[in-house]
Amino acid sequence: MAKSANQKLKLFYIVKMLEENTDEEHVLSTQEIIGKLAENGISSERKSIYNDIACLVDYGYDIIQKKGRVGGGYYLASREFELAELKLLVDAVQASRFMTVKKSRELIKKLEKMASRHQAVQLHRQVYVAGRVKTENERIYYNVDTIYRAIDENVRISFIYLEWDLEKELKPRKEGNRYQVSPWALIWEDENYYLAAFDGEAGRIKHYRVDKMGDVGLLKEAREGRGQFEKINPAEYTKQTFGMFGGDEETVVLHCERQLVGVVLDRFGKETGIKRTEDGGFTVRLRAVVSGQFFGWLAGLGRGVKIVSPLDIREKYKEWLRAILDKQE
Secondary structure (H helix, E strand, C coil), X not given: CHHHHHHCCHHHHHHHHHHHHCECCEXXXXXXXXXXXXXXXXXXXXXXXXXXXXXXXXXXXXXXXXXXXXXXXXXXXXXXXXXXXXXXXXXXXXXXXXXXXXXXXXXXXXXXXXXXXXXXXXHHHCCCCCCCCCCCCCCHHHHHHHHHHXXXXXXXXXXXXXXXXXXXXXXXXXXXXXXXXXXXXXXEECCEEEEEEEECCCCEEEEEEHHHEEEEEEEEEECCCHHXXXXXXXXXXXXXXXXXXXXXXXXXXXXXXXXXXXXXHHHHCCCCXXXXXXXXXXXXXXXXXXXXXXXXHHXXXXXXXXXXXXXXXXXXXXXXXXXXXXXXX
């Protein structure tokens, strides 16, 4: 009875064995296919295998026959993802800081199943990437899903915001009191997921690290802050906001030495307007959220950059630098 039931699944078994065992360098002969089918209680003969393969090719499977008395057979030539694409995805999963080690391994295992078992070995070797700092919040995947639901349903969310203590444990901020905000977008910046949300009490857009959010839940109240968020171009916003820290958005003019042109274009985009200066450098006018992180970025450029305007921002930068020097005394 079991044999008869399995016989109806013959084509599925053939596809499965081709997916798992074959690629351009590894084939299954007709006799090997017959043997593997027999292990699952399915009887077959050479002629029926030829017909089955032809049927699968007609359906759309890219099955190639490699000719030869020795080493000949069938292999699945193309898949949903090529091996090079899977390697890129595995690297992205492994490098993502917002994924826990456990979840990274689970996703990589699933990606391995999309290649033959021979190719999966190459993907497995990609796992060992040294020095990656990973999040420890296992709930992040469910948090992301909840946030997207809230955006789709146009409702607010509440959550507990976490921070590290000196015992290296994540503890709730504000004594565990829940935050209530209107989510508008998830932003990928500096290898982390951030939520851009409108804080009704503060009356402005704020950012929250998604891996530091705990117990995210939907509320019934409709979202606020549509007008404020519609003024933002998300692509430009991530360039202007350093480290996703808040501050006042300003138009800042910088004078930079010539060798810094790549640094500026990498940060703000190739479309950023730059103007040559007589000393061989250039000036650039840009919109930036002025914060300690912005000043830190400038300081990292050293003597090669100067704030031309506004003058009050230049004075604030000088005060920021003096305060750092004073702290070292």
